[in-house]
Amino acid sequence: MAQTVIESAPSAPRRSRRGGRTGSSWKAYLYLIPTFAVLGTFVYFPIYDSFRLSLNRVAPFGSDMLFVGFGNYTRLFQSADFWNTVRVSLWFMVGTVPVGIGLAVVIGLLLSYPLKKLSWFYRTLIFVPVVISSAIAGVLFRLLYNPVVGFFNHWLSLIGIDGPNWLNTRSWALVAVVITVVWRQLGFNVIIALAGIQNIDEQLYEAAKVDGANTFRRIWHVTLPMLSPTLFFLVVVNVITSLQAFGEINILTDGGPGEATTNLVYSVFVDAFVGTSFRGLASAQAFMLALLIIFVSYAQFRGLGKRVHYQ
Amino acid sequence: MTTVAATARTDGHSSAPRVPLAQRLGDLPVHVVLLVIGIIIAMPIVIAFFMSFTPLKEIVGRANPEFLPDTWTFENYRTAWSASPFGRYMVNSFVQTGIITVAQVILSVLAGYAFAMFEFRGKALLFSLVIGSLIIPFELTFIPNFLLISKVGLANTYGGLTIPFLASAFGVFMMRQFFLSLPRDLYDAAKIDGAGDFYYLWRVAVPLSKGAISAFTIFAFLGAWNQYLWPLVITNDESMRTAQIGIRFFLANQERATNWGAIMAGAVIVMVPTLVVFIVAQRQLVKGIAMSGLKG
Numbered sequence A: 001m002a003q004t005v006i007e008s009a010p011s012a013p014r015r016s017r018r019g020g021r022t023g024s025s026w027k028a029y030l031y032l033i034p035t036f037a038v039l040g041t042f043v044y045f046p047i048y049d050s051f052r053l054s055l056n057r058v059a060p061f062g063s064d065m066l067f068v069g070f071g072n073y074t075r076l077f078q079s080a081d082f083w084n085t086v087r088v089s090l091w092f093m094v095g096t097v098p099v100g101i102g103l104a105v106v107i108g109l110l111l112s113y114p115l116k117k118l119s120w121f122y123r124t125l126i127f128v129p130v131v132i133s134s135a136i137a138g139v140l141f142r143l144l145y146n147p148v149v150g151f152f153n154h155w156l157s158l159i160g161i162d163g164p165n166w167l168n169t170r171s172w173a174l175v176a177v178v179i180t181v182v183w184r185q186l187g188f189n190v191i192i193a194l195a196g197i198q199n200i201d202e203q204l205y206e207a208a209k210v211d212g213a214n215t216f217r218r219i220w221h222v223t224l225p226m227l228s229p230t231l232f233f234l235v236v237v238n239v240i241t242s243l244q245a246f247g248e249i250n251i252l253t254d255g256g257p258g259e260a261t262t263n264l265v266y267s268v269f270v271d272a273f274v275g276t277s278f279r280g281l282a283s284a285q286a287f288m289l290a291l292l293i294i295f296v297s298y299a300q301f302r303g304l305g306k307r308v309h310y311q
Numbered sequence B: 001m002t003t004v005a006a007t008a009r010t011d012g013h014s015s016a017p018r019v020p021l022a023q024r025l026g027d028l029p030v031h032v033v034l035l036v037i038g039i040i041i042a043m044p045i046v047i048a049f050f051m052s053f054t055p056l057k058e059i060v061g062r063a064n065p066e067f068l069p070d071t072w073t074f075e076n077y078r079t080a081w082s083a084s085p086f087g088r089y090m091v092n093s094f095v096q097t098g099i100i101t102v103a104q105v106i107l108s109v110l111a112g113y114a115f116a117m118f119e120f121r122g123k124a125l126l127f128s129l130v131i132g133s134l135i136i137p138f139e140l141t142f143i144p145n146f147l148l149i150s151k152v153g154l155a156n157t158y159g160g161l162t163i164p165f166l167a168s169a170f171g172v173f174m175m176r177q178f179f180l181s182l183p184r185d186l187y188d189a190a191k192i193d194g195a196g197d198f199y200y201l202w203r204v205a206v207p208l209s210k211g212a213i214s215a216f217t218i219f220a221f222l223g224a225w226n227q228y229l230w231p232l233v234i235t236n237d238e239s240m241r242t243a244q245i246g247i248r249f250f251l252a253n254q255e256r257a258t259n260w261g262a263i264m265a266g267a268v269i270v271m272v273p274t275l276v277v278f279i280v281a282q283r284q285l286v287k288g289i290a291m292s293g294l295k296g
Helices: A002-019 A025-054 A071-077 A080-111 A119-131 A134-145 A152-158 A170-198 A202-210 A215-243 A247-252 A264-273 A279-310 B002-014 B020-051 B056-061 B075-083 B086-117 B123-133 B138-151 B158-165 B169-181 B184-192 B197-208 B210-225 B229-234 B243-255 B260-280 B282-294
Strands: A056-058 A065-067
Touching: A025 A056, A025 A279, A025 B086, A025 B123, A025 B138, A025 B158, A025 B169, A056 A071, A056 A279, A071 A279, A080 A119, A080 A170, A080 A215, A080 A264, A080 B020, A119 A170, A119 B020, A119 B260, A119 B282, A134 A170, A134 A247, A134 B020, A134 B243, A134 B260, A170 A215, A170 A247, A170 B020, A170 B282, A202 A215, A215 A279, A247 A264, A247 B243, A264 A279, A264 B138, A264 B229, A279 B138, B020 B260, B056 B260, B075 B086, B075 B243, B075 B260, B086 B123, B086 B158, B086 B169, B086 B197, B086 B210, B086 B243, B086 B260, B123 B169, B138 B158, B138 B229, B158 B229, B169 B210, B184 B197, B197 B210, B210 B260, B210 B282, B229 B243, B243 B260, B260 B282
Parallel strands: none
Antiparallel strands: A056 A065
């Protein structure tokens, strides 16, 4: 239903143009002015401004600038700290995306089973992280990771495992942040996966059953291939969210220990706002992060085009 | 586990009275697995809720962490409310979220209507500018925006918190799609009756779009309430902090005293509005998110 509405939408204006019964032209701008005033000032212009800043060395206070060309960029490429933030961002992506989507598909398959009772209850429990903010997620998990009053290490000790000092060990700190982000993202991922699964034509399952396919084969040969556009969408959205993770890091680890959880976004924040500010350098990093995200988003648009043919 | 689920489904379809026991068992494993998964996922929120009612003495005195308090107390809420001005944080968040939500809805309805119903020069270009802005990450724009807002003296004000977010490209897109789906005949009929464009929008299109508008209102509300990076950098005056920023500093202050009950009370205060939205509007929220996935 939703899909038909959206897919049929683009043809509507063409029909009306042929009919020539549309409103007069200049009035349209009145309706658009407020939106474009805001987007222009706070989205379009800052794209240029951000690039300009990235070509300058900016004084920590005030607005004095020194043009350095691509100096900030070359400085970054030669800096071990910068490559560390890139590495952290990538590890973070590797940690969150496959696990988050894998869990979402498994839970989505379970939720798609037609239970007569209580399914609303399970959905409520499973979807709830979708309204939780990154700050709250950070606070809740900071308690769980606490070595004294926290629950994680207590639970681990019940099965005989001596839990790590989560937030103060270099490698575990990253794992801790990954778990938190996967949790917060899970509600959204399951909703999308479930919608995708329920959107698959029942007849395909019937056909597979007639052909003698068992459950595993039906999931492997019918569900997953038919779900591939949904999975693709989930990969893109999750890659972008993982690159933008900030709130959880700010509250759980403050980018540490050392710089073990300082991803690109966190580095932009630290360079621009913590202690002595390096806003030119921060802008250069922001620009590279943005290019990465725009590239991934563009991949989605391309994928979308393919998908329309596919259907 | 998935095998169990799907096998049960086929059994349910094909078999009738012959194996009633297996049939009944068929649903049970799915119930159990989903219940366990649901409990695990909701656990951090449930723990926060119970701990917010647990006295400090019990939290630090126990050998092992436990879920339920032995004696229930409101002390933690009193601490959160007084030691840190959570009342003020909540007011700030409601004002900030209210302004952003109302403005985004109104501006999106207006712009979405223009893109759906009017023909004008530059329409395709302007629309692609709106769509294009969707892929511009906030990280690219927030430093220049911070400098601009600070320069005009709006740091630490409601203006500074809200003005950059008064418009929503996503909202414009959503409302345009919805207006396009309204039958064109309605518009033509209204025109023949002598209705102006604004009259049609206000009296016909908006009432018919209540579902879409309320769905977008929910998104806008949650997005604004849960904002973190921007309010963190644009406020440094305690009295202007939003709830999300307030809880961060409250955590930093109380953690040294291991006052986790008070911290969780603060967390509960901050997330209650979003949990209320979730409970009241769950179906709409879920439908809205599911649609965003189906359209790709």
